[in-house]
Amino acid sequence: MAIPLFRNKNRILFVGLFIAVLAVAVAAVISFLGAEMGAVIIAGLLGTAVVLYSLVNYVFGFYAALTLGFFIFYLGRLAGQAFPSGYVVDILVWASFLGMLINKTIRRESLYASTGHLITYAYLVYTIFIIAQVFNPNMASVEGWFFVLRKFIQFVIIYFIALNVFSDMRKVIFFITYWVVLAVVAGVYGCYQEWFGFFDFELDWVWSVPGRAGLYFLDNGLFRKFSILSDPAAYGIVMATSAVVLFVLMSMARNRKLKLLYLVINIFVVLGVAYSGTRTAYFVIAAGIALYILMTLTNRNTLIFACFFFLGFAFILYGPIYGNNTINRIRSTFEFSDDASLKVRDENRKFIQPYIYRNPLGGGLATSGIAGLEYNPGHQLAGFPPDSGFVKTAVETGWVGFFLQCLLYFIILQAGVHAFYSARNRFLKMTLLAAVACIFAFVIAQYGQDAIGQVPGCFLFYSFLALVARAKHLDK
Incomplete structure (x- = not known):
């Protein structure tokens, strides 16, 4: 035709x-x-x-x-x-x-026709709280507040757009397929960097900013890989959450050829996680798959997958492989007592806890880390490394903001689990399971990184929120 x-x-x-x-x-x-x-x-x-x-x-x-x-x-x-x-x-x-x-x-259609969900209302409440932070007496820079607010509003907009994009299951399947294709491209390119090295323009970029090479350089003499994304941490988190989605789809698929396809492409994605050198990403995969197993424990395919996964996981941790730098890096993630970086982060958390207790509304937006040095250079938090999305929320918006954020994530996960068990459409059920496991992986990643809000990962996270919110309308 x-x-x-x-x-x-x-x-x-x-x-x-x-x-x-x-x-x-x-x-x-x-x-x-x-x-x-x-x-x-x-x-x-x-x-x-x-x-x-x-x-x-x-x-x-x-x-x-x-x-x-x-x-x-x-x-x-x-x-x-x-x-x-x-x-x-x-x-x-x-x-x-x-x-x-x-x-x-x-078309004379209501903007609110497809947005009425508890997740939407929860985000609107949290948005009002972020806007009200402009009156925080501890914050000196309105420009810094606006910088954070602008980024947050953009994420909410992605959520609203996705609510309207996901008008039927075909649109949802297309989105997941499109994301998987992009993730595989990023995974394959990361493998290319590991196997054949960086191009000259990539090395020039790494060395162009003082201190950047130190963050990308491992103790074993190798560089952490960043593929086509902004940095190794963002690359690792995107690959890890994508791997969780692919693991769920592979386990739930009935077609053997489709299972094999998911397995092959997921190999490159998981290798991308390994080569990124991001310890948080290694833990994220385990957390996402653990939730998937708990949610479908009575499923035969899940039990088979769980056996293979735990055997593979045990082999990576305890197998007779000693000279592989990538595997040694993965093992160090689960050796909590010997992880020097984890100890430093724990010490930073203990150091800043009294400040959080004294300031229920926090120090204000854009007052910690590098943003604090730029927008609030004289602030007590300026230059303090939050090292975590949760710690950043706690120090900048106080324990009140931290409580609201945790409540928001609870509402999201509760809604996702409820939507999964309520769904009757098999394809919707499968995509909801992948979405909930992926969202949970992002939330866990917040403990070690500022994971929710990085491009392009924000598109996956907020689009999956929209999928959960639209589940009832898609269940046909």
């Missing part, structure tokens, strides 16, 4: 002429302005076209932002200069959201 665009010969001629004119224009720009300036102008024109089309088709904008979230950091390293990666993804997310509002207005 012919593609509608090419049924008419005049359309074929028009498309051919357009491509020819575009090629001539590109050649002219490069010849007159040089390759570098020409590339900037062309990228700007293409970016403008993508943003404008996102206003027309918000689903396209959603996937364009997701795709760019994976590749924008790689493009920045390839360009060899400072690249406004965060702003580019932000623009696409906001354009998609505006396009969704326009679409709803034209």
